[in-house]
Every structure is written in C-alpha cells, then in structure tokens.
Amino acid sequence: MVKARHPSDKATHSQLKRHNRELVLRAIYHGIADNRAALAQETGLAKPTVSELVAELIDEGLLAENGHGPSGEGGGKRPRLVKFVPTARNVIGISLSEERAEGALAFLDGRIVARHQVELHGAQGDDVIARLADVINGLLAQLDAPLLCIGIGVPGVVNSDRGIVSHTARLGWYNVPLASILSELYSVPVYVANNTELAALGQFVFGPAGEMDSLATVLVGGGVGVGMVVNGTAYHGGREIGYLRVADQSLVDAPPDSEGRLETFLGWHYVRQRAAALCRAYGSDLLPGPDELTYLHLGYAAANGDPAALALQDELSRYLAQVFAWIIGLLRPDHISLAGPMADYGEPLLAQTIAYTQELILPDLVEEVTFSLAESANLILMGAIAQALQYELGLA
Secondary structure, three states: OOOOOOHHHOOOHHHHHHHHHHHHHHHHHOOOOOEHHHHHHHHOOOHHHHHHHHHHHHHOOOEEEEEEOOOEOOEOOOOEEEEEOHHHOEEEEEEEOOOEEEEEEEEOOOOEEEEEEEEOOOOOOHHHHHHHHHHHHHHHOOOOOOEEEEEEEEOOEEEOOOOEEEEEHHHOEEEEOHHHHHHHHHOOOEEEEEHHHHHHHHHHHHOHHHHOOOEEEEEEOOOEEEEEEEOOEEEEEEEEOOOOEOOOOOOOOOOOOOOOEHHHHHOHHHHHHHHHHHHHHHOOOOOOOOOOOOHHHHHHHHHOOOHHHHHHHHHHHHHHHHHHHHHHHHHOOOEEEEEOHHHHHOHHHHHHHHHHHHHHOOHHHHHOOEEEEOOHHHHHHHHHHHHHHHHHHOOO
C-alpha cells in the first residue's frame, strides 16, 4: 500500500539544492566524474545546474580547478577538470568509553592529523562532559582548516536522530542532550551515535571491509555491543547487547546478581576477576595481577602455553561464539569483525570462537563468512568522522 503524500511533504528548494550538491560532491569525491559535462551525465542534472553548484563549491574551497582534460573523440574544447579538496575542512571524531575520551582531528578524506585523549578516572555526569570538552579544546588548538563538525561515539543507548544519550549507566548519563550542549558550546554541528554503530561504519567506509555489502562489528570491552552495515547501508541501531542472557552458563559460576547476562561472562570487569581465579587454580608465571592485567598480557600468556590464559581463552570463545551464531543466523553477513580490547587476545581466540560457532549453527553458513580482528578506538573515531561527513556533506 502506497500512502499519498501531503503537499507539505514535498521537498523544499533548499532541500533539493542540498541533495543536488551532495550528488555532485559524491561523484567527484569517489572519482566517478572529474568535469562539469561528466557530472551532468552521471548525476542527471542539467549542465547549468551543475556549473552553478561547482562554482559555489569552488568558492567554499571544497572543490578546485585541476587543469584541462583531453578532448573528446570528435575534438572540440578540452573540459576543465575539477577535484575534491580534502584539506578544505577539519572534522573532529571522538570515542568515549568509561575509561577515557579519545579524539582525532582529521581532514575530509579521513586522514588523521592530530590526536588528544583524557582519562576519565571514574568521572560521571557533568564531569564527563567537562573532560570531553578538554579533548575538543586540545584538538581545536591544532586546527589546520575551518572546523566542519564534530562526531562522537558513546557507549550505551543513543538516539542518534536527536543527539541524545538516553542511557549510559557507566558514565552516569540519562537523557543527556549531548549534541545540543556541545553544538551550543562550539557553534558547529555535533552528531552523536552508539560506539558499536560507529565502529561498523568506520570499518565499512575506511577499512578493508568496505569492499563488502554487509558486515557486523562485535565490540567487547567493558560491555558487549554489535554494530551492523547491511546491504551497503549503516544500520542505525547498533547498541549494547550485554543484557542478553547466554544459553549455556555452565562453564563458570556467575555472580548471584548477574542473571546470566552476556556482559557477565565477556565484560572486562568479570574477565579480570576470572583470570585471577584461574591463576590461583592453575598457577601462572606469565600473568600479572588484576590491576595490571590487559588482554595483551592474556594473549601473550596463551601463546606461550600458560594454562590459566588458555582456559580463559576457551571460556571466552564459547560465549563469544553465541554472539557470532546469533549474527550469522539472523543477518548472514559477509564479514564479522571482533573489535575492542578483547581483540588484543589475538588470532587464537578468534579461531577458537569460529570453531565453536560451527558447533552452534550450520558449518556451511559459517564458512560463507570472513572474520577479522580490529582495533576498536581507531574504528570508533573513524566511524564518528564518517558519520559527520555523511550528515554534513553526504559523502560517506
């Protein structure tokens, strides 16, 4: 059933012009066309419209003349070439976790030119916003071009359309209008999204997985989240799934208040405690105490045959396999990437997870999927940059 459109639903002149402008920018940005005649042919826009838009974009510094191209087969005037100018603007991308705020200053092609981070040290509520402002201020001091916008990745439940952080218990945020707070403070557009959604978008736009139509990024750190790109389009619903109950809780004794939630078995707080318990049970000469422990330590110890690290690797891969099986069963993605601090455990963890996934779902379905490890902070930063470019210029 097709619903008739109300006259007020028709695109306004400014909306139409923005749409046409984005068509022209995308064609040049992705190398589809490099002159006005080719732009008109590729976009379907009239030549006068293309010439007007190109002139405006040149005035704004986003495009530049780039010499002359060869004449056509029939001779005639050589076309004037135009190129995209990635250094015309800067974009700030920020990845926020319960431990720190990490920011990057980038050009319009995603090239990072500066970084700045601030530790949160347990900050909550308004104090987190103040630390976030410290990161932004540190990057503003290094601007090479006018700032276009700011993109921020946040753990928890986020209303991306309204720029509101609905719920992030670990940061003490409930219904915080983060986008409007920071936009008013810095006088530029600010876009906010869930970390896992941005990790998937960053991998799709800037990473090798961008060659695929669909991918899922499983982000495991303090919690567990899944971000998705389906049929070439970012799914704006990536979020935490740590509250889901796992099917098999028999491997270890869960805390009495956990209710068997996924984050109980995969979240860093529990993993650290479990590593300490396994060290006491097996003995370990390679693992430091819980306060100094990282996934890099665990990966190194497992690679060198440490029994506690190997036992923990087996437990984690069994629970992680349930997540992989859910994703494959529901989405049939081309690619699944394990991101976040847990990715530092290394390839053996991923290989073991894939093997257990094949026990939970048809092996043929698993074999159709490729898998990889990814470094989370950079993915989220790149996703925040990609989202900002998508909203402001229609590029990503």
